[in-house]
Amino acid sequence: xxxxxxxxxxxxxxxxxxxxxxxxxxxxxxxxxxxxxxxxxxxxxxxxxxxxxxxxxxxxxxxxxxxxxxxxxxxxxxxxxxxxxxxxxxxxxxxxxxxxxxxxxxxxxxxxxxxxxxxxxxxxxxxxxxxxxxxxxxxxxxxxxxxxxxxxxxxxxxxxxxxxxxxxxxxxxxxxxxxxxxxxxxxxxxxxxxxxxxxxxxxxxxxxxxxxxxxxxxxxxxxxxxxxxxxxxxxxxxxxxxxxxxxxxxxxxxxxxxxxxxxxxxxxxxxxxxxxxxxxxxxxxxxxxxxxxxxxxxxxxxxxxxxxxxxxxxxxxxxxxxxxxxxxxxxxxxxxxxxxxxxxxxxxxxxxxxxxxxxxxxx
Amino acid sequence: xxxxxxxxxxxxxxxxxxxxxxxxxxxxxxxxxxxxxxxxxxxxxxxxxxxxxxxxxxxxxxxxxxxxxxxxxxxxxxxxxxxxxxxxxxxxxxxxxxxxxxxxxxxxxxxxxxxxxxxxxxxxxxxxxxxxxxxxxxxxxxxxxxxxxxxxxxxxxxxxxxxxxxxxxxxxxxxxxxxxxxxxxxxxxxxxxxxxxxxxxxxxxxxxxxxxxxxxxxxxxxxxxxxxxxxxxxxxxxxxxxxxxxxxxxxxxxxxxxxxxxxxxxxxxxxxxxxxxxxxxxxxxxxxxxxxxxxxxxxxxxxxxxxxxxxxxxxxxxxxxxxxxxxxxxxxxxxxxxxxxxxxxxxxxxxxxxxxxxxxxxxxxxxxxxxxxxxxxxxxxxxxxxxxxxxxxxxxxxxxxxxxxxxxxxxxxxxxxxxxxxxxxxxxxxxxxxxxxxxxxxxxxxxxxxxxxxxxxxxxxxxxxxxxxxxxxxxxxxxxxxxxxxxxxxxxxxxxxxxxxxxxxxxxxxxxxxxxxxxxxxxxxxxxxxxxxxxxxxxxxxxxxxxxxxxxxxxxxxx
Ligand SMILES: [Cu+2]
Ligand SMILES: [Cu+2]
Numbered sequence: 001x002x003x004x005x006x007x008x009x010x011x012x013x014x015x016x017x018x019x020x021x022x023x024x025x026x027x028x029x030x031x032x033x034x035x036x037x038x039x040x041x042x043x044x045x046x047x048x049x050x051x052x053x054x055x056x057x058x059x060x061x062x063x064x065x066x067x068x069x070x071x072x073x074x075x076x077x078x079x080x081x082x083x084x085x086x087x088x089x090x091x092x093x094x095x096x097x098x099x100x101x102x103x104x105x106x107x108x109x110x111x112x113x114x115x116x117x118x119x120x121x122x123x124x125x126x127x128x129x130x131x132x133x134x135x136x137x138x139x140x141x142x143x144x145x146x147x148x149x150x151x152x153x154x155x156x157x158x159x160x161x162x163x164x165x166x167x168x169x170x171x172x173x174x175x176x177x178x179x180x181x182x183x184x185x186x187x188x189x190x191x192x193x194x195x196x197x198x199x200x201x202x203x204x205x206x207x208x209x210x211x212x213x214x215x216x217x218x219x220x221x222x223x224x225x226x227x228x229x230x231x232x233x234x235x236x237x238x239x240x241x242x243x244x245x246x247x248x249x250x251x252x253x254x255x256x257x258x259x260x261x262x263x264x265x266x267x268x269x270x271x272x273x274x275x276x277x278x279x280x281x282x283x284x285x286x287x288x289x290x291x292x293x294x295x296x297x298x299x300x301x302x303x304x305x306x307x308x309x310x311x312x313x314x315x316x317x318x319x320x321x322x323x324x325x326x327x328x329x330x331x332x333x334x335x336x337x338x339x340x341x342x343x344x345x346x347x348x349x350x351x352x353x354x355x356x357x358x359x360x361x362x363x
Numbered sequence: 364x365x366x367x368x369x370x371x372x373x374x375x376x377x378x379x380x381x382x383x384x385x386x387x388x389x390x391x392x393x394x395x396x397x398x399x400x401x402x403x404x405x406x407x408x409x410x411x412x413x414x415x416x417x418x419x420x421x422x423x424x425x426x427x428x429x430x431x432x433x434x435x436x437x438x439x440x441x442x443x444x445x446x447x448x449x450x451x452x453x454x455x456x457x458x459x460x461x462x463x464x465x466x467x468x469x470x471x472x473x474x475x476x477x478x479x480x481x482x483x484x485x486x487x488x489x490x491x492x493x494x495x496x497x498x499x500x501x502x503x504x505x506x507x508x509x510x511x512x513x514x515x516x517x518x519x520x521x522x523x524x525x526x527x528x529x530x531x532x533x534x535x536x537x538x539x540x541x542x543x544x545x546x547x548x549x550x551x552x553x554x555x556x557x558x559x560x561x562x563x564x565x566x567x568x569x570x571x572x573x574x575x576x577x578x579x580x581x582x583x584x585x586x587x588x589x590x591x592x593x594x595x596x597x598x599x600x601x602x603x604x605x606x607x608x609x610x611x612x613x614x615x616x617x618x619x620x621x622x623x624x625x626x627x628x629x630x631x632x633x634x635x636x637x638x639x640x641x642x643x644x645x646x647x648x649x650x651x652x653x654x655x656x657x658x659x660x661x662x663x664x665x666x667x668x669x670x671x672x673x674x675x676x677x678x679x680x681x682x683x684x685x686x687x688x689x690x691x692x693x694x695x696x697x698x699x700x701x702x703x704x705x706x707x708x709x710x711x712x713x714x715x716x717x718x719x720x721x722x723x724x725x726x727x728x729x730x731x732x733x734x735x736x737x738x739x740x741x742x743x744x745x746x747x748x749x750x751x752x753x754x755x756x757x758x759x760x761x762x763x764x765x766x767x768x769x770x771x772x773x774x775x776x777x778x779x780x781x782x783x784x785x786x787x788x789x790x791x792x793x794x795x796x797x798x799x800x801x802x803x804x805x806x807x808x809x810x811x812x813x814x815x816x817x818x819x820x821x822x823x824x825x826x827x828x829x830x831x832x833x834x835x836x837x838x839x840x841x842x843x844x845x846x847x848x849x850x851x852x853x854x855x856x857x858x859x860x861x862x863x864x865x866x867x868x869x870x871x872x873x874x875x876x877x878x879x880x881x882x883x884x885x886x887x888x889x890x891x892x893x894x895x896x897x898x899x900x901x902x903x904x905x906x907x908x909x910x911x912x913x914x915x916x917x918x919x920x921x922x
Contacts, residue, residue, distance in 0.1 A: 019816065021812070022812065022815045022816070023815055023816060024816045024817045030744075033744065034744045034745055034747070034748055037742060037744055037745050038739065038745050038748075038815075041738050041739050041742060041745065044735075044738070045735040045736070045738065048731075048735060049731055049732065049735060052702060052706065052727065052728070052731045053728065053731070055706045055709075056706060056709065056724060056727060056728070059706070059709035059710055059712070059714065060709065060714050060716065060724070063645070063709065063710070063711060063712045063713065063714050064713075064714050064715075064716065065646075065713045065714055065715040066713070067713075067904075068870075068904040069903065069904050070646050070713070070870065070899045070900050070902055070903070070904075071646070071713055072645070072646050072647040072648075072711060072712055072713050072899070073711075073900075074647055074648070074650070074708075074710055074711030074712065075650065075707075075711075076648045076649070076650060076651075076652070076897075077650060077651045077652065077653070077654075078650075078651075078707075081707075082651050082654050082700070082703075082704070085699065085700065085703040086654075086696060086699075086700055089695065089696055089699045090696055093692040093693075093695055093696070093738070094692070096692070096738060096742055097688060097689055097692050097741075097742065099742070100688065100741075100742030100743045100744050100745060100746075101685050101688065101689075101743050101744075103743070103744035104681070104684070104685070104688075104743035104744040104747065105681065106744075107744050107747060108681055123521070157514075157518070157521070158514050158515040158518065158521060159512060159513075159514070159515065159611060161676065161751060163751070163752075163817075163819060165748070165752075165816070165817030166817070168744075168747070168748040169747065169748075170676050170747050170748065170750055170751070171676055171678070172676050172677050172678055174605075174611060174612065174677075174678055175514060175605045175606070175611065176605025176606070176611075177605070177678070179678040192817065192826065194817070194819045195819070196750075196751040196752065196819040196820070197512075197751060198439075198507075198508050198512065198515070198820075198821045199515065200439070200506070200515060200521050200522070201435045201436055201439065201506075202435055203435075203439070203821060203822065203823075204435070204819075204821075204822035204823045204824045204825065205435075205824060318520045319520070320520040320521075
C-alpha cells in the first residue's frame with residue numbers, strides 16, 4: 001500500500017540512459033525496485049538534512065552572542081517534544097526497512113527456469129562456464145536479454161565478489177562453497193562487471209564485460225563459442241590460444257619476458273625444449289626429458305604444468321599456480337603448446353599481441 | 364569561596380602539572396593522568412600525520428585511471444597502512460585515551476584515575492603496538508586491508524610478509540584500549556566525589572563511560588580472533604582456511620563482532636565532546652540531558668547486535684540479513700535524538716562562533732550526512748548495490764573522520780587552554796576549521812556519487828568515467844590537508860608564544876574550569892563543589908582576565 005503510493009509520487013523521474021545523478025543506468029528487472037528504495041531514502045534524507053541545517057543556521061544567526069555575559073534561560077527539556085522526535089523517526093525507519101526487505105527478497109529469490117552459468121573467480125580473472133553449451137568464457141560473459149540468468153559461483157583461491165552496477169546485483173564469491181546470484185537483463189548492451197571484494201595485487205583489474213544479446217542470437221552464439229576450436233587446423237591454433245586462452249594466464253605470466261607471479265611465457269619453449277628449467281627440489285628438467293624418463297617429450301612437461309602444476313615447482317617461484325584440470329579441453333592444451341612454440345610470430349618485442357583470433361594482424 | 368579561587372590562580376603561576384617535576388623520565392614514567400593524556404595526544408597526532416601522508420598518497424595516485432604514483436602492490440599497502448594506522452592508532456584511542464585521560468578525572472572531581480599504573484601501562488602498550496606496526500612495514504609490508512579478511516590474510520603465497528607483526532600490533536593495541544576502558548569504568552563508579560551523582564556528570568563522561576563498556580566487552584573478541592589468525596598463518600591450523608576445512612566467513616563474524624562496536628568506541632566519546640561544545644559555547648543549559656545520556660548507553664547496547672550488516676552479501680542467510688537490517692535501524696533512533704537535542708540547545712542560546720564551536724557545528728552537519736547515509740547501507744536491497752563501493756568509503760569517512768575526528772579536534776581546541784595554559788590564535792583557528800570543513804565535504808561527498816554510480820573500493824586503477832570525481836576528491840583532500848597543517852602551526856605557535864589562558868575562557872561550568880589553567884599537579888587544592896554543570900547563570904565575564912568568574916552573588920550549591 002504505502003509502497004504503491006510512494007512509488008507513484010517518486011517514479012516520475014525516468015532514469016536516462018546515463019542513469020541519474022546518483023545511480024548508473026538501470027538494466028535489470030530488479031534495478032527498478034532498488035532505485036525506488038534509493039529514491040525514497042533520498043527524499044527522507046533531504047528532508048531531515050534540510051531541517052537540521054536550516055535550524056542550525058537560523059539559530060546561529062538569530063542567537064549569536066551579543067555580549068559575553070550569561071543571559072540565556074531557554075527550556076532545558078520538553079518530554080513531549082523529545083518523544084516526538086524519538087517516535088517519528090522510528091516509524092519512518094520501519095517503513096524504509098520494510099520496503100528494503102521486500103525488495104531484497106525479490107532480489108535473492110531466483111525465479112524458476114533460470115539459464116545457469118557457473119562462475120569461477122581466481123586471482124585475477126573471471127571464468128564463466130555455460131554447462132548447457134559446454135562453452136567457456138574468460139573475462140566476458142554473454143547472456144540473453146529478457147531471460148533470468150543464475151550465476152552459481154565459487155572461488156579457487158581467496159574471496160572475490162561479483163558486482164554488476166547497472167544490474168544492481170552483488171554477491172561474494174567464496175572458496176570452498178557456492179554462492180549464487182540472479183538477474184534478468186532488460187536491455188541489449190555491454191555492462192561492466194567488477195570484483196569488489198579485495199583479493200590482492202590486481203584486484204582492480206579483475207574485471208569482466210557482460211554482453212547482453214537478443215534471445216534469438218543467443219543459441220547460435222553459444223554453439224559457435226563452444227566449438228570454435230574443434231574444427232581448427234593446427235596452424236590456426238596458436239592465434240586462437242593467445243586470443244582466447246591466454247587471458248586465463250595473463251595475471252601471472254607475461255609475454256614480454258618480465259617475471260610476475262609465474263615465469264614469463266617469453267622464451268618458455270626454448271627453455272623447456274632443452275630442459276633448462278630448475279625446480280625447487282633441486283632437480284633439473286633436463287634429467288626428466290628423453291627416452292625412458294618421466295616426461296619423454298617436452299610437450300608432456302607443459303601439459304603437466306597446466307594440469308598438475310604442483311608436481312614440480314620452478315625455482316624462484318611459489319606453487320601458486322592453480323590447476324586447469326577440467327577447464328581446458330585436450331585440444332585447448334594442444335593449442336597452448338602450439339602457442340608457446342610460435343610465440344615469436346604472435347607478439348612483438350614488447351609482448352603485445354600482434355594477431356587476431358583469425359590470424360590476421362592487429363592494426 | 365572567592366578567596367579559594369584567587370589562591371588557585373596564584374598557585375598556577377608557580378606550580379602546575381607541566382612544571383611540577385622535570386626531565387624526560389618524569390614524563391615517560393609519570394602516573395599523572397594529565398601527563399599521560401598529553402603523551403597520548405602528542406603520539407596520536409604524530410600517528411595521524413603518518414596515516415594522513417598515506418591518505419594523500421592514495422588520493423594523488425587516484426588522479427588518473429591507471430594510477431599516477433604507485434604500483435598495484437604499493438597502492439594496496441598504502442590503503443592498508445592508512446586504514447590500520449587511522450583506526451587502531453588514531454581514532455580508537457584519540458578521544459578516550461588522550462582527551463579522556465586528561466579531562467575525565469578533573470571533570471569528575473577526582474585526583475586521578477582509579478589505577479594510575481595501569482594507565483601508564485596502557486600508554487606503553489600503545490607505543491608497543493606502534494612498534495609492531497613499524498616492524499610489519501619493515502618485514503615485507505601488509506596488503507590485506509585493515510580488515511585482515513581470510514583466507515587472503517592467512518595465505519602466505521598471497522599476502523605480504525608483514526601480516527603477523529601487524530596482527531600482533533593490533534592485538535597489543537586492543538589491550539591498551541581494554542585497560543583504558545577498565546580504568547574509566549572503575550574511576551567513574553568509585554571516584555565520584557560527594558555530590559557528583561550520575562545525573563550531574565557532564566555528558567562527556569556519559570559518552571566515555573558508554574565507550575568504556577564497549578572497550579571492555581568487545582575488544583577481547585578481536586584479541587582472540589587475531590590470535591587465531593596468527594596461529595593459523597603460522598602453523599596452518601584450519602580455522603578460517605577452507606582448504607583446511609575452515610570457514611572464511613566465520614572470520615568476518617568475529618571481526619565485525621568487535622569492529623562494529625568499535626565504530627561506537629570512536630563516535631560515542633566524540634558525541635560527548637560535542638554535547639559539551641554546544642552547551643558551553645552557546646552558554647545554554649543542554650537540552651534533554653537524560654535523553655542524551657541514555658541514548659549513549661542505548662547506542663552502546665544496540666551496537667553489539669548489528670555486526671551482520673557488514674555481511675549482507677557474504678552469503679549469510681536471508682533471514683539473518685533481515686534481522687540484522689532491522690536491528691541496525693534501531694541504532695539510528697538514539698543518534699537522531701542526540702542531533703535534535705543539540706539543535707534544541709542552540710535555540711535561545713548565546714552562540715559564540717569560535718573555533719571549538721565551529722568544530723561542534725561542523726560535527727552536526729557532517730554527522731547529519733554520515734548518519735543519514737547509514738540508512739542506505741542498513742536497507743537490504745540498496746546495500747546489496749552499495750556494499751564495498753565508494754559509497755561505503757564515503758559513509759564511514761563521514762562518520763569516523765568527519766564526525767569522530769572532527770569532534771576530537773574540536774575537543775582539542777576546547778581544552779587546549781586548560782591543557783597548555785595558552786590561548787591559540789582565534790582567527791587562524793576559524794580559518795583552518797573552515798578549510799577542513801570545506802575540504803572534507805569536497806573530498807568525500809564526491810565519493811558518495813561515484814560509489815553509487817559503480818566505483819568499487821580498494822581499486823588502484825579504475826574506469827575513466829570516474830576520473831572527474833577522483834580529481835575533485837583529491838582537490839578536496841588537499842584543501843583539508845592545508846587546514847590541518849595550519850592548525851598544527853598555530854597550535855604549536857601558541858605553546859611558545861600564545862597568550863596566557865585564563866582559568867575559564869569559555870564560561871564552562873564543569874569542574875575542570877574551576878581549577879587553574881594548566882591544572883595544578885593534584886587537580887584541586889580542595890574538593891570542588893559540584894552543581895548543575897550546565898547551569899551557566901552563576902558565571903560572570905571578567906574583562907580584565909578575558910575569562911569567567913563566579914558571580915559574587917551566586918548561590919553556591921550546597922550552601
Ligand atoms: Cu578482487
Ligand atoms: Cu557496522
